[in-house]
Amino acid sequence: MQYTFHWDKMFSGEPAQWMWDGFVTTLQISSISLVCSMFLGIMICVMRMTPFKPLQWFALAYTEFFRNTPLLIQIFFWYNASHVVIPAGINEWMNELFYWFPGPFSLFGHDFVGEWVLFNVELITGVIALTVYTSAFIAEEIRAGIFSIPKNQLEASRAVGLSFLQGYRYVILPQALRIVIPPLISQALNLIKNSSLCMVIGVGEMMFQATQIESYHAIPFEAFSVALLIYLTISLIVSFGINMYNKHFMIQVMY
Amino acid sequence: MHWDIVFDNFDYFLWGQTKFDGVFPFVHDVGGLLAAIILAFIGIFGAFWIGMAAGLMRLSKRWWVKTPAVIYIEMIRGMPLLLLIFWFFFLAPVLLGKSLPAFTTTMICFMIFTGAYVGEIVRAGVLALPRGQMEAARGSGLSQVQAMRYVILPQALRNMIPSFVNQFVSLTKDTSLAAILGVGELTRTGVQVDNREMVASFEIWITIAALYFLICYILTSYSRRLEAQLSRYQARDR
Numbered sequence: 001m002q003y004t005f006h007w008d009k010m011f012s013g014e015p016a017q018w019m020w021d022g023f024v025t026t027l028q029i030s031s032i033s034l035v036c037s038m039f040l041g042i043m044i045c046v047m048r049m050t051p052f053k054p055l056q057w058f059a060l061a062y063t064e065f066f067r068n069t070p071l072l073i074q075i076f077f078w079y080n081a082s083h084v085v086i087p088a089g090i091n092e093w094m095n096e097l098f099y100w101f102p103g104p105f106s107l108f109g110h111d112f113v114g115e116w117v118l119f120n121v122e123l124i125t126g127v128i129a130l131t132v133y134t135s136a137f138i139a140e141e142i143r144a145g146i147f148s149i150p151k152n153q154l155e156a157s158r159a160v161g162l163s164f165l166q167g168y169r170y171v172i173l174p175q176a177l178r179i180v181i182p183p184l185i186s187q188a189l190n191l192i193k194n195s196s197l198c199m200v201i202g203v204g205e206m207m208f209q210a211t212q213i214e215s216y217h218a219i220p221f222e223a224f225s226v227a228l229l230i231y232l233t234i235s236l237i238v239s240f241g242i243n244m245y246n247k248h249f250m251i252q253v254m255y
Numbered sequence: 256m257h258w259d260i261v262f263d264n265f266d267y268f269l270w271g272q273t274k275f276d277g278v279f280p281f282v283h284d285v286g287g288l289l290a291a292i293i294l295a296f297i298g299i300f301g302a303f304w305i306g307m308a309a310g311l312m313r314l315s316k317r318w319w320v321k322t323p324a325v326i327y328i329e330m331i332r333g334m335p336l337l338l339l340i341f342w343f344f345f346l347a348p349v350l351l352g353k354s355l356p357a358f359t360t361t362m363i364c365f366m367i368f369t370g371a372y373v374g375e376i377v378r379a380g381v382l383a384l385p386r387g388q389m390e391a392a393r394g395s396g397l398s399q400v401q402a403m404r405y406v407i408l409p410q411a412l413r414n415m416i417p418s419f420v421n422q423f424v425s426l427t428k429d430t431s432l433a434a435i436l437g438v439g440e441l442t443r444t445g446v447q448v449d450n451r452e453m454v455a456s457f458e459i460w461i462t463i464a465a466l467y468f469l470i471c472y473i474l475t476s477y478s479r480r481l482e483a484q485l486s487r488y489q490a491r492d493r
Binding site for chain 2 (some may be wrong): 003064065067068069070071072073074076077080081082084085193194196197199200207210211214220221224225227228231232234235236239
């Protein structure tokens with residue numbers, strides 16, 4: 001089979017437009033999930049560290065369960081089966097198509113009017129799945145970061161006369177954050193990459209658009225290559241950023 | 256609740272349409288959980304050797320050895336597995352002139368994808384050893400390759416075992432992506448039964464999640480125990 005490349009088709013007309021749509025949706029879904037999963041992750045992490053046992057068990061079960069099942073299964077679960085566990089009112093609300101931003105506005109140099117930011121049940125489901133999955137990992141990262149600061153630092157800060165909270169505020173957290181931020185950023189990167197799985201429920205992100213271009217315009221190789229390049233560019237920029245950060249801000253923790 | 260649907264289809268979840276016949280390799284059209292496990296095993300086996308090569312190449316000081324490994328590792332780590340699978344699926348006809356079956360495609364992709372991560376594990380494992388080990392080995396008359404082979408790698412690999420187990424866990428989870436290309440593994444059987452029965456989505460997806468969880472949780476707890484055990488015997492700088 002001789003394959004003829006049609007790069008010109010890829011960079012004009014419908015395919016280009018779809019790819020751009022997908023790119024914007026990918027950014028949307030991953031940024032919303034990132035913010036939500038940071039909140040949720042911190043909450044789970046705090047639950048894990050409270051002295052109250054049932055909360056600890058809940059947080060442990062949460063992290064273990066969501067880390068040890070595939071994201072794809074979770075997406076299928078939230079999309080196909082969650083109506084059993086989610087209250088009817090929320091279900092109805094999710095099933096109605098609605099506009100998140102009512103008026104026209106500009107983002108990423110693009111004018112959004114009406115249908116552009118159509119938040120539908122697929123997108124919300126995708127956000128929920130990504131949020132829950134990522135938050136379990138984020139909780140673990142933060143916990144590991146805080147635990148990597150030797151315990152005697154807290155003891156020393158208490159001995160110097162700081163209160164428990166002050167010890168955390170001025171001694172532990174400034175060090176822990178430096179350790180935690182790089183893994184958190186790479187977790188964000190994972191989130192962007194994982195958002196590609198949302199195509200299975202029909203969220204119109206980049207992978208979805210690539211498969212659509214493949215089936216409409218019969219240029220699969222070109223479509224997936226472009227998607228690949230975009231993902232790769234994002235990843236390389238971010239990992240370059242992490243390296244820079246590490247070079248400038250990483251300190252050796254004193255033991 | 257329709258748990259009976261899950262019970263009726265449980266064997267389908269476990270091995271799908273696998274045919275156990277007398278013809279080598281004795282199982283054909285593997286499916287269900289069995290396919291997921293087989294994919295994960297073959298994947299990690301291939302990834303081990305690819306990752307070993309890539310990791311050691313990346314440690315090399317010669318740029319023409321190092322650069323290909325760096326490009327490979329950074330590229331693969333920078334793209335979603337799903338994209339790699341699709342891309343490879345459509346690349347294969349361009350390269351080979353004929354399209355590959357979905358099972359083979361995903362298997363190769365799992366190897367390539369996990370290989371990059373294993374490469375990083377290998378590199379980190381070797382770098383984690385004290386420099387003195389290499390210097391001492393060179394000092395006692397071994398060549399660079401010999402020192403790697405007889406001194407560094409035996410220690411480094413031992414320390415890498417927990418990371419390998421973790422990588423195996425994440426590969427097991429990743430095998431679910433094969434379902435999107437139509438490989439009849441565990442996730443796919445879930446989709447099929449769900450679409451056929453229509454009423455038991457909740458039960459089916461909970462069951463499938465539980466099956467994955469069982470495997471992955473056992474492995475992660477094992478790796479945690481290994482880590483605790485091995486850390487006692489590690490060669491350290493301090």
